[in-house]
Amino acid sequence: MDASPIYQLPLDTLHQIFSSLPLRQIMICRSVCKLFYQILTSSCFIDLISTGPPLTLLALRPPHHHHNHNRHVSCPSPSLLVFDPDHDEWLRFTLDFLPFRAPHPVASSLGLVYLWADSADSPESNKSLVVCNPLTREFRVLPQLGSAWSRHGSVLVDSANRVMVLTELAALYFSGSGSNQWLKFSSNLPSKPRSPILVSESVYALCDVGSPWRSQWKLFSCTIGKLKKCESWSRLEKHEWGDVFDILKRPRLVRGSGKRILMIGGLKSSFTLNASCSTILILRLDLETLEWDEAGRMPMEMFKCFQESSKFKVFGGGDRLCFSAKRLPSLALWDRSRGKGDWRWIHQLPGTGDGLCRGFVLQASLKPLPLPLPLPLPQLSLIH
Template sequence: MDASPIYRLPQDILHQIFSNLPLRQIILCRSVCKFLDQTLTSPSFIHIISTQPPLHLLALRPSHHHHHRHVSPNPTIHVFDPDQHQWLRLPLNFLPFPCPQPVASSLGIVYLWADLPDSNKSLVACNPLTRQYRVLPQLGSAWSRHGSVLVGSPNRVLVLTELAALYYSGSNNNWLKFSSNLPSKPRSPILVSDSVLALCDIGSPWRSQWKLFTCTLTALQSSHAWTRLEKHEWGDVFDILKRPRLVKGIGNRILMIGGLKSSFSLNASCSTILILRLNLETLEWDEAGRMPPEMFRCFQESSKFKVFGGGNRVCFSAKRVGRLALWDYSSESGKGEWRWIDSVPVVLCDLLEDNASNLSLEENYNPIARAS
């Protein structure tokens, strides 16, 4: 049988045809066959589509424990496109490292912990579409186990723990180490422009008391870089939420999310999940959204739920829920809308069931950005 006519088309014609597709369709076409995969990942084609607008994708990765329990010969990042309500797969088989573990992403670059040949750990920055990657200077295994990885603009990475912080800017190709001096282990730290924000528990072993701390990247060299961000007008804003955590919002806004306590008692139950929004310029809070009662009933039986996201979209997962809840503030109505993501791929269902998933949102995923 004669080969398909598509194989006889000149490469420039193929590039012209496929360059008219949206990026999400180009990603899907790469999975059709080896021929299209090679055609749509060639440097010349990547250059042609480099001006296409970015995507906003929700990326899901297994936890470190689950990742090593089920080693896959073809590691993949599963991403969800909220605009098309569609799942996509971004293969990582171009990386020459065993068990790469994605931990963060920014502007189309995905950052992973990888095992190097000398049994050491290092962060790797890669672009799943162009298949380019760069290995950052080596770090000890303790940083990969206990450090939170924060990324901003290209070549700016921060690994943060309670006691110390490592900063990499790419200018001198090494890590700068500074003392953190935080009062407790930082919860859900985020990087907003040149500022790092984190929640810290300054309470007692019997009762948590969460406060918001911040520092600038330029102030990291100071032994007293962190300051408590608070105003008298805020009142009990930190006391009304159970297990609060931070998520990066749009521009200079951050989101604080947790269970809304029904009372101020020690073991108070929650009536719903509340999303508060802080404007870092005016230092004023407002309510961005609260989960509808019929949706929250699915989360009531779980003692813990996971929050992940960024920008104007936030997702929630919990044990035995089996699907994701999405808060979407990107609609033209000017208010957040709630909906279920119940088309989770079968391969990911066990992650949601045992609550072992660790998820993040690509706030502005431009898969054309370079990793070098």
């Protein structure tokens, strides 16, 4: 190996050669030999490619029983399970560099993963939000929060320096600048928010304003500025929308591409109280024009697999959505990244397939944290 011609190349030349590779190939090349590992994990090379295009993956959140496990029971090494839709492969990024009990990933933005974790030396169950990059193995602990926030709050992120934990009664906001603490505001929502999302400077959520006998979902929004002043949320509605919220059963929101949000639910066959669903519908709202359009609907043959389940889960974002249901060993994938809405199955789903899968989009990159830690970098492992 010492006689290999590649050892004769200048380091700058090697950097230029490897920087032309996609991120996925760079991660694989790290495990080829010691020379490649040293080159591809050096700080100067990471700085060179840190602004390159990310690797778009679909990450799975651990099941709830892993999140609330008995802390005295040993568990396998924590990891983040992701699916690469461009190569139809499951990948696993280890989280063993985190010195916490039961890390529970819940959200991601700009290549960084946000997770709930218990301090390893804490006698109490004191949850903290931790931000990390699984590719660079760097992490930072945000100011500590109580366990109630982790059980009842939705974690919303849209940049590395802006995080929100939202409940029906209150909202916590952390900007990463100024004082190193959470700011608490009253949320003033009419009901528990369903699938809230953070888009630019505004938060959007669905709330049930109906009666105990019949749900009536409406879309609410509030800017971060108004939230800080504890001002009321605004109900987004237009006469032209008609019955857009009545045609869907159990709707939920997902952030779309650009300034768009997606609303997904079962398409009711009628307006009766317990109407059956004929398929799963994806509606898209343009936040600039406030106009809805249909982005996609699940093919009937695929929807038949979801009819037997009382409910389904959807996660993803942008132009890709994943659908899961109980006792379904595969995920349904809606993919519009190539311009049209294609539907296909994601098979070989890890686990038994008995539970409902939840997850988020991970734009994996080698973006460093503001305070990098000198830790060894991981290998990329395929799941067969």
